Amino acid sequence: MSFEVGSKVQGKVTGITNFGAFVELPEGSTGLVHISEVADSYVKDVNDHLKIGDQIEVKVISEKDGKIALSIKKAIDRPEGQTSSYSQRPPRQGKGDSRSKDFRSKGHVKPKENFEDKMAKFLKISEENLSTLKRNTGAKQGGRGGRRG
Incomplete structure (x- = not known):
């Protein structure tokens, strides 16, 4: 069966690798959710987010030569104006915000x-x-x- 790019479908996780998870789609076809498409936050190990046998909703992001690329994070409906958690990352710890400091204000301006x-x-x-x-x-x-x- 050919899946339309952009459509959402239900699937079952059939295998987990270090680079993503294989999902069985309706009518027996299989697609891959790459590790970068599992969640909005950084995913170090797919096993922390998915287990074999999980029923999940995925979005078809591409289909080429029978290979179906899927995304879990794009299948999640967000309210308008809300973006992924990458853009809402907390400020860095430690040195502070170096961008706000003006290093030229110490009196010795280099021409x-x-x-x-x-x-x-x-x-x-x-x-x-x-x-x-x-x-x-x-x-x-x-x-x-x-x-x-």
Whole structure:
């Protein structure tokens, strides 16, 4: 049976892997719910959310060459304006919000460099690094006439 993309169907979980869950759909066809489509929050292990034999509602998100991709999180009806929990993530713990701090307010404002100044600085540093590299690896290359230590 061909399932229409976007349609919701009931299915039974028949297998769980580390990358998702296989769901038996009506008329014996099987589809896959990828681990990223199991829940709105981060899913480390599918077994934490599903068990073999669970009856679930899924939404068909694609069908290609007989392979049916399913989603549990897209099958959930949300009120208009409500988004997934990823956008409602709590603030990070520890260092605080570094975006709100203005590091330039300490009195020493660095003037902006133009492209030519940046290129000149880059070339100078690159030439210094190359000469240091040649000086340090010259004795290590071996061969005839090399310095012996």
